Amino acid sequence: MKSTLYAMAFALCAMAGVAQASDIGAAPAGRVVRHVDGPFFPATRPTTAAPVASTGDALQAQAMTRLKTSFDAADVTKSGSLTQQQAQKNRLGYIANNFSQIDVNKTGKVTFDDVKRYLQSQP
Known part of the structure; x- marks a missing residue:
């Protein structure tokens, strides 16, 4: 029963794009790094132009x-x-x-x- 609930929770999260196996990256021992894509934390950030010289x-x-x-x-x-x-x-x-x-x-x-x-x- 418990394992079924965990599987359902993981499936719901995966459908929502919150936690996928491919999102888990290499991290220091004991830590999991997740890459979130969304309006507040985009996976790709726009590049910025180099600052204009001011001196x-x-x-x-x-x-x-x-x-x-x-x-x-x-x-x-x-x-x-x-x-x-x-x-x-x-x-x-x-x-x-x-x-x-x-x-x-x-x-x-x-x-x-x-x-x-x-x-x-x-x-």
């Missing part, structure tokens, strides 16, 4: 890429240069606020190379 050269390259993208978007005439008003209008405050120092030739326009040169000259 040094990688960070500087990311910042320059974003600045170049913003600079190009602000250059509506596609002339390769911006005026101080265009920089202000397009929320490039750093360029607008430091325009006179960036515009070393006093042309009233700055190129992205001028901006890079200015940034590299800053301590």
Whole structure:
């Protein structure tokens, strides 16, 4: 009678996917490891992307890429240069606020190379 109850309980668990013979893995002596698959403990976990570098050269390259993208978007005439008003209008405050120092030739326009040169000259 007892063995029949155990067999029925095991069969019910096996049907529910809770305990199957194939789920029992190698473990230290006396311990049983079960691999559960379900919404809270999935058998396979999604892979995550490697973290993006946030220091040094990688960070500087990311910042320059974003600045170049913003600079190009602000250059509506596609002339390769911006005026101080265009920089202000397009929320490039750093360029607008430091325009006179960036515009070393006093042309009233700055190129992205001028901006890079200015940034590299800053301590």
